[in-house]
Amino acid sequence: MLAVPYPYLIARMRGLKRGNHNYYKTLRNYTHIVAGSPFAEKVMRQAYELTGTRIYKNTALPFAWDLLQEERQQQIRREFTNYFPQSEGKKIAALLVFGDISKMKKTPFRNVNMQELADSIGKDWFFVTNSQELAEASYVLPAEYRERFGFVNRIMPTQNLLYIADSLVTNNCRFAGSYAIRRKPVHVLRYTGNVFEKYVQEDYNDMYIGQIDKEMVKIQSGQMRPDQQAFCKEMSYDNPKEPYGVIGEILTKPF
Template identity: 25%
Template sequence: MGFDSVVETIAWERVHLTIVVRLDADPDDPIDLERVGYRLQSVRFGYPVRTTYLGEGRHELVLTITDFHQRRPIPDGTWRLIAEYEGRDLCAARFPLERVDILDEFTRAFLYMGNTENYTVTFGITEADVRPEFVVRTYRFYRNPVVANTDSVRGFAGTVARRTLRAARDPRPVGFTIRFLSRLLRRLVGSPGNRILFASEMRSRLEGNLLRVRDRMIERGLDQTFDFTYSFRLPQSSSTLGTLKVIYLLATADIIIIDDYFGLLEYFYLPEKVKLIQLWHAGVGFKSIGYSRFGKYGSPKLHNAHRRYTYAIAGSDHLVDVYAEAFGVEKSAVIATGLPRIDTFLDAETAAAAVRGFEQAHPELSGKRIVLFAPTFRGRGIRDAYYDYDTIDFARWYDWCGDDTVVLFRMHHFVADPPPIPPQYRDRLIDASGFGDTNNLLQVADILITDYSSIIYEYALLRRPMLFYSYDREVYAATRGFHHDFATTAPGKVCDTFDELLRALRDQDFETEKVDAFVAQNFNYVDTGSADRVIDWLILGEPPRAQGDEHDRRK
């Protein structure tokens, strides 16, 4: 009789492909179904697939297409699903022939690189006459974005000019140069064995998680053991000379600690002994980042700097899967240390000092109820970030404030344009861009209004009211994507219009009961030890446990 494996369901969730198969066992060859595994098999190569036994002969196969094997996507090819048991093949999976027409419904085309490249996943069956087998086809396609015009001399000249400009913008020669220089510097200069580089391409100074880890190392006297170096700049302030300096600092560091995307590292030569630690600046947000939005607005390439991390941190075990997906790395590389910047936020003396400092700097706000309006930016990133101020009715918000309330506008640091508050309203509606550290503002805020920002991470620990003004929720969900349903997981009331926002403020309808569940899900630790865990587990030693397969960043 033999074994028979049949595909029952196919489902997608972002970059995760889930296939449920049923294996009918051979009564003459008894096996333990819980120990059956599956692999993708082409003519030349085979790769194991993460397999979970569901019971009753069914197995769930999960393939993360952007991080399938050694931080690489599923390779181009036609792949069969082979059931295997204790080193022997049982059978290839098939698909019911009466349902084969629905396979086209599961095709996915992931566009990236300005729609010039495409990663496609399709499904079908082999052309066998007796028992057609189920196959998964994965291919990458490329197109030249400059269409040739040979109808005239002018058209031909324009085509040549556009293609020349396109070639000049090709990052590959630059990438080759960066890799050559970094390898050369490693060989000629090397690193002393104790040099730590704190760096960011999105900040002009040391702050946040990087600042807390550096300060805690100094408090522990580790600055006597390690040599600290620094590199901070913004994209608009970069220069060729500055880039060469950054390359030198990267190439002569033993440990590199960053807190945001760092494009130079995509091409950089990193020996395996060098640790690259990502202390991602955002604790947790709703919006998809990195490979979680592969194929969508602002999609990353299949290979980028995120994949180079030795370790990345998260606030809880619940978020390990989220960041592994976003960075295109295995789960074992994401360590739930907690966010170092939370240490100072939860420190009672530091919090009290922040409140005192605010009151001294702004005595005119003493005794006022403070509403902090701190949304995230719209746009792809720092170069085109903006916020739609037309969604705010400043006059009505001013009237709502009365004499006892002020609204502090703290826009995302990517947004260059300040809120256009009319002069007659500026005693109650205040641009707080120059009011110091955002975490200090959270300490004095009685109510937080935000949207998809990770600022909720810290504020949730204060157990104070939050409102979520998501005027573009449907568009944002379609273009950027959310990890989880925004309306149900936001730790406060969601308002899609300005009318709803003012009504919630007036009625004090905050849905604060959602905060406790949010904190429980997103924090392994509510303490002041996150920086110590980063130092002890990631800088001085190794994480306390492994959660996945090993990786090799050199490949």
């Protein structure tokens, strides 16, 4: 099993911090687990009943490991620059949000002031998002502001932005947890109120963003804040080993 940082692990960690030490039985038939992070390792050991399971530490998960590969980063940056030539020479801020907001009376970005958002980020950054709502809001901006924004939904796989972003803003735990291996600033945005958003607000409040047009100035420096440093160290080992040797070893073991 690869312990990808999905919402169920976040929920288990929140439970542990609230004193819920039930041992769940859902993983007891797994013989090998690649933890991928100190976070997942702790959850596996403290929240699950494991019988004879070997947990592999200090090893990256495959997708996270791939985010570190310079050749892949360069390839995706070239593709991105072809789509958005105005991004050349600028740092990239990626805002990637997920979840159903169709039933909300007030959608998360309804009253966002896009010009204020652009000013708060600064001219050194190119802002790219998968949010249709933000993309449509940017169309009414003056040309000098529109040039700072990009919409990526149908152009390239959204996850490719994790290879090249200099700063990530998201409400997705898999994206944030994987991006942590790059040791770059990551923020978590209030969007649907999911378990990951709540977890970060409670435990890493300084990297939580409630209003993007008011708080995106946090990304401008491009420097890691203490909460971000702590989050990245929890979600990814320092100097992890590549995963393919470990996975190959597991798959060739006799059962």
